[in-house]
Amino acid sequence: MIVRKLLFFLFLFFVLQGVDAQSRKVINLPDISGYITLKCDFHIHTVFSDGTVWPTIRVQEAWEEGLDAIAITDHIEYRPHSKDIVADHNRSYEIAEPLSKQLDILLVRGAEITRAMPPGHLNALFINNANFLEREDVNDAIKEARDQGAFILWNHPGWKAQQPDTTLWWDEHSALLKSDMLHGIEVYNHSSYYPEALDWANEKKLTVFANSDVHAPMLTKEDEHRPMTLVFAKSRTLGGIKEALFKRRTAVYFGNTLMGQSSVLEPLFFGSLDFKKAALKLTNKENKVVNIKNNSDVDYELELVQPGVGFDAPETITLKAHHVTPLALSGNSEEINDAQNIDVYYRVKNMFTDSTENILVTFSFRNN
Amino acid sequence: MIVRKLLFFLFLFFVLQGVDAQSRKVINLPDISGYITLKCDFHIHTVFSDGTVWPTIRVQEAWEEGLDAIAITDHIEYRPHSKDIVADHNRSYEIAEPLSKQLDILLVRGAEITRAMPPGHLNALFINNANFLEREDVNDAIKEARDQGAFILWNHPGWKAQQPDTTLWWDEHSALLKSDMLHGIEVYNHSSYYPEALDWANEKKLTVFANSDVHAPMLTKEDEHRPMTLVFAKSRTLGGIKEALFKRRTAVYFGNTLMGQSSVLEPLFFGSLDFKKAALKLTNKENKVVNIKNNSDVDYELELVQPGVGFDAPETITLKAHHVTPLALSGNSEEINDAQNIDVYYRVKNMFTDSTENILVTFSFRNN
C-alpha cells in the first residue's frame, strides 16, 4: 500500500519540522507559601468549533510558552466547520490528550456553553462528557455541567457584542450563583479587561480568571506572554487545580499587570525579590543603598505612599524584571540616628486588588 | 433557533479578534526591468492533509507577511486527519478562495503528489481538479497533472528521510524531464538548502523555488521573512505567474540570501540601491565618498574582487538594509588623476548563481 510506505517518511518529516520549537520557555514567577504557582489558560478553541488550528497545536503552544495547564473549550452550540469536520463534542479533547501526556501539560476537559445574554457564554471545566451539554434550554445545559462536577465561569462578561452600552450583572447570574452553577468570572479575556468583573469577584466570592480565548494560532512574541490565570495549587495535578479554583486561589496575569487578593499578590511580590536583610545603620545626612534583585518576569512599578520618618526614599521606582535596582535611602533628620527600624511604604501600581486599589507593600529594615 | 441567534454575535466576535492583525507588512524588493517582483510560496499544507491549521489561516498569514501569491498543496496520498475531516482534495482550496479574493492574495490551486523516492514528492501547480490526481501509479498521477496544464516541481530533492546518505538525481527524474512532466525544483525547503538542486536547475533548465512547506502555524518573527520564491511576472495575476514559472523567471529568497540567474539577481541588486552618479574627481592621495542607500530588506555583503587601478576601495563592505553606507575610495597613484572612469568590482557574497559562484557587480563612475 502506498499510504503505509509513506508513513515512516512522513513521520520523520513531521519530527524534523517539529525541530522548529525544541525548547520550552520558562515563566518566572515564584511559588508562594504552601502552594505551587501554576500558569494556566482555561479558554481555548480549535477547528472543532470556530477556531482555526488542530487540537494538538494548542498543547504544543502551551508547552512552548511555559504553561502548566490548559482547557480546550470548544463551543457546544456554534460549529461553523461542521460541513467538513464530523465529530462529537469530546473529540478535540481526545485528539489533544496523548500529546498533553507526552509533554506533561495538564489538559482540562471543558466546553463553552454559548448563548445570548443573559447568561452569555459560560465555560464548564472538569466535565466528563461534553456531549451531554448540548441541550435546548440553557439551564439544562448548565445543570448538566454542575452535575458532572464542573467548575463554571462566566466568560468576557462585558463583551460589547452582548453588552454594547454597559457591563451589567443580570438576575440570571444571581440565580446561577445561588444554585451553585457559577463559580468564576473572566476579569481579562483575549485583549479586554473588565474592571467590573474584578469588583464582582470580590463582592460575590467568585474566582478570577484571565484567559486567551484564542481562536487563531497563538502568535505570542518571544518577550511577551499570553493572558493567563495563575493557580496556587497544592500539587501540579488536575485535582490540585480543581481544588484551588473552588477555593478561589487564583490571580489574573496579563501584560505587566497582576490582579487578585492581597493574600496571593503580596507573597508573589516579595517572593520575586532578593535583597540583604542586614541592619542599615542609616544616619542623618548619609545615604544607604539596598540593592533589590527581581527574579521574576514582572516589572514592579512602585510609588511612595508616605514620606519616611527621618529619611527620604524615591517617589517612584521600577523594579525591572531580571535586574538589580538600587533603593537609595538618605537620612534627613537626627531622628533617624536612633531609629530601631526603618519602614518604607510603597504602592505597587501594577498589582490590583479591585478596580481602583493597588496593594501596599512595606520594606522593613532593622536600622541598628 | 439557538444557533441562528448566535451567529451575529459570534461573527462580530470573530471580527473583533481579527483586529489582532490589522496591517500587512511590506517586503521591500525592487521590480526589475519589465517585470513585477512577486513574493510567492508554492508549498503549503492545511488540516486537509497533515497540516494543523484551517485553510483561511494560510491566506491570512500570507496577507500579513506581505506575500502576493500562495499555493495550497495538500498531500493527495497522506491525510492523517481523515477520520474527522471528510472532504475531497479540492476542499482546502475552496475554503481559502473567498478570503484570498477579499484580501487580494493570488491563490494557486495545487496538490502534492507524495511518493517514495524515486520520484519523491512533486507539487502540481495550476491544476483544475485535485481529485483526479489520486491514482495508484505515480506516473498516471503526474500525467494527469500535466494534462491539466500543471507546472510540476520536485520538492525537497535532498530530503534526508528519502535520500539519507546523498542527494541523487534518479533516472526517473530524467524520464519526467523528457516527458515535460518536470519543470521546477526546490532549492530551499522549510529550513533546508539543497545546493545540488541549484546546479541541476542550471544544467537541466529547471525553474528554482524556495518554499516554506509549512505544516504548523507560521511563526515568522516581525523582522524576518519566510522562505519564498520571487517571481518576475508581466502582471500580478495567476496567468502572469504561470507564464513566468514556465519561462524560469524566478529567484530563491531565504534568510539574507538570494539565488538564481544573474539576469535577475543583478537588476535586483542595483534596483535596491540609490547613489549619486556624478563624476567623482578623485585624485591621488585624496578620498571621495559615495553614499549608497539600500532601500531593500537585504543586507548585501560585498567583497572586493580585484584592486582598483590607481585607487583603494574597502576589502569588504556591507550595504545594510534601509541604511546609507559610505563607499570610500582613495587615490593611491598619479594614474588616477587622468582616469576617465573608475570601476569598482565586488562579489556579492549572499547572491548565488550556482552552488559555488556569487554574482559579480561593477560600480562604475565617471571620474572627470
Place this chain on the structure above:
Amino acid sequence: MIVRKLLFFLFLFFVLQGVDAQSRKVINLPDISGYITLKCDFHIHTVFSDGTVWPTIRVQEAWEEGLDAIAITDHIEYRPHSKDIVADHNRSYEIAEPLSKQLDILLVRGAEITRAMPPGHLNALFINNANFLEREDVNDAIKEARDQGAFILWNHPGWKAQQPDTTLWWDEHSALLKSDMLHGIEVYNHSSYYPEALDWANEKKLTVFANSDVHAPMLTKEDEHRPMTLVFAKSRTLGGIKEALFKRRTAVYFGNTLMGQSSVLEPLFFGSLDFKKAALKLTNKENKVVNIKNNSDVDYELELVQPGVGFDAPETITLKAHHVTPLALSGNSEEINDAQNIDVYYRVKNMFTDSTENILVTFSFRNN
C-alpha cells in the same frame, strides 16, 4: 620617537574600531511642498561642559541616527571638568567640525546660557564666538548673542529643578520677547514634555523645539529615535535651517508623537501615505476597501470624528509604519448609491497642534 612610530598603527586601530558603525540609519518622513524635512537636535553637551563624551562622538552619533544637523551647546557658566580640561568656549565646536564636514552633518555653533530662573537656561544658536557670551549679567550675555545674529530659545521651561510647583511664564521672558531676544521654546526636552510651552508657542509666535539635551552617550535603540526638531527648510544648509527657524517652520517629534502647526502636520501626514484615488463605487450593503500604505516611521492613530453619510467606517484605525492597512467602508443606506463623493473624517490622535487639540484629516474619494 616612540610616539610617532605608533601613530600609524593607532590610526589603523581606530579605523578598524570605527567599523562598528558603518551604516547610517534612514529616518523616514516625507518632505513637504517646497521644503526639505531636516532632522535636527539643537541641544547637546560634551566633556567641555558637564557632558561625558568627546565632541566627535556627537557627530558620529548624529550620523548613525540619520540626523541632518546638530548644535553643540555646552554651558557657558558650568564646566565641572575644568580642572582637567583647559579650553575656551569655542573648543568643542572646533573639535567636532572636521568630522561633521566629512560626514556631511550640518554643525550649528551654539552655547547654553545657564542661569537661575528667571530666565532659566537659554540656547543661543548660530553664534560666531561663544567666548563673548561669558558675562556677569545675564542680559548682557543674551544681548551679545542677539548681536551675533543668534536664534535664541528657552530650554526645558517647566524643568522641576527650576519650576518645582508649576510652569510659569515670567515677566523677564516677556521682556526678552519684546527685545527680539527670545525666538523659540523647547516643548520637549530629553524625556519631558511641557504642554504649556506648546500653547505659549502658538500664543506668542515662538518656534517649537524637541531636543535631546544629551549629556551621556546616546543609547538610542535600533527601532527608536531620539527626540528631535523637524525643520522644513528651503535647502539642506545652515542658512536654510536658520531661515526656517526664524520663520517658525518646525515640528516637534518624540516617540510616536508629532506637534506643531497644522500647516506642516497635515502635509507630513498625507505625504506619508500612498493609496489609490480611483472612484470607490460604494453602494448600499456593499463593502469597499482602500489599502493605505504608510511609508513613514510613524504609526498614525486615527479616531473617527463623525459618522459617514450613508456608510460606516472604522471607529479607530492605526496606520502602522511601513505597513499597508485596509480602510474598510460599508454602505449603510440607499443614500450612498448616488453620492458623488465620500469624505471620511479622522482625528490623528498622535499629532497635536496645541496641548489639547489634534489635527483633523479628511480622506476624500470620488464615488461615481
Place this chain on the structure above:
Amino acid sequence: MIVRKLLFFLFLFFVLQGVDAQSRKVINLPDISGYITLKCDFHIHTVFSDGTVWPTIRVQEAWEEGLDAIAITDHIEYRPHSKDIVADHNRSYEIAEPLSKQLDILLVRGAEITRAMPPGHLNALFINNANFLEREDVNDAIKEARDQGAFILWNHPGWKAQQPDTTLWWDEHSALLKSDMLHGIEVYNHSSYYPEALDWANEKKLTVFANSDVHAPMLTKEDEHRPMTLVFAKSRTLGGIKEALFKRRTAVYFGNTLMGQSSVLEPLFFGSLDFKKAALKLTNKENKVVNIKNNSDVDYELELVQPGVGFDAPETITLKAHHVTPLALSGNSEEINDAQNIDVYYRVKNMFTDSTENILVTFSFRNN
C-alpha cells in the same frame, strides 16, 4: 557667585538624567565549586588617552551591564587629546574611583604600555602608579610594572596592524615570560578572536582573557553582552581577582562562546543545568524524556560523540538559555533492559579548550 548658585540645580538635573538607567542587568552564569564567577573587563580607554568618554561613564556602563570589575587602561605613550586634557597617567583612575565605590564595581588600576611589535601592546594590571611606566625603553616600563607587582598581559597578539600577515610569537615574548614579565594573553579583543593565543596559553601557562578594548561609548544591545573575562575568585575583592589571575583561573566569554580549561568549563556547563537525576527505567522500544532546564545566558550546542549502547539519542541538541529542552532517549535493543546506567556523551560545540578542541560532557543516569 553665579556658578555656585547653579550647582544645586545642575546636580539635580544630572541626577534626573541619570534616571535613564536605573537598573543593573544580571549576567546569569553559575559559580563553580569553591569559587565565585566574576565578570570582568580588563582593557578599557577613556578621553585621558584615545578614548572618547569620561572615566565615570566606564563605571556606569559596567554597572548597567552587570560586570563585577573593570580596569581602565589608558595608553601611556599615546594621548591624542593632550592639547585639551592636561593630567597625569593616574587621573582617569582617580576620577572613576568614587563612583566605582558607590556602585560597588571593583576598579583595577591599570595602564597600557603601547609599543611597536615586538612586544606590541601590554596591559599592566594592579599597578600603584601609572606615571612611573612612562619610560623610553619598553623593558624599563615593563620592569617597573612588574616591580609594582603588576599582572601583565599581551593585548590583541594577532592584531593586523602589527602582525599583518601572520600571528607570531617573538623571542621578545619568550624573554618576557622567562623574566616573570608576562602572565596573560588576550584570546579575544573587541571583536577579534586569536586562536593561536588560546593554544599558546595552554602551552606556556598563560592566563586567558577576553576584553572589550572599548574606546567609544559602549553600545551593548539589551540581549547581548560585551566580551569579558570570567574570573573564578575566592572572594569578590581586588585581592581575590589578583590571586585568581596569577593562578590562571579565568575563562574567555564572547558572543555565545566560552573558552578555557576544562576544569572550569565543565563545572560552568553542569552548574548551568537543572534536571532530575531519578532512574530512567528505559527499555527496548520505549522512549524516556529528560527535561533539562538551562538557567544560564548561554545556548549550549551539543553534538553526539558516539552512539549509545542500546539506545538512540539526538545527534544534535541545543540547550537554549532560560528554556527547558527535552532530551529524548529511545531504547533500540534488548541490551538496554538490563543496563544499570546510561551514559550519553556530547561535545559542547561552543566551549573550547584549545583552538580545535571542544569539551566533552557526559550525562549519566541510573537506569534501574
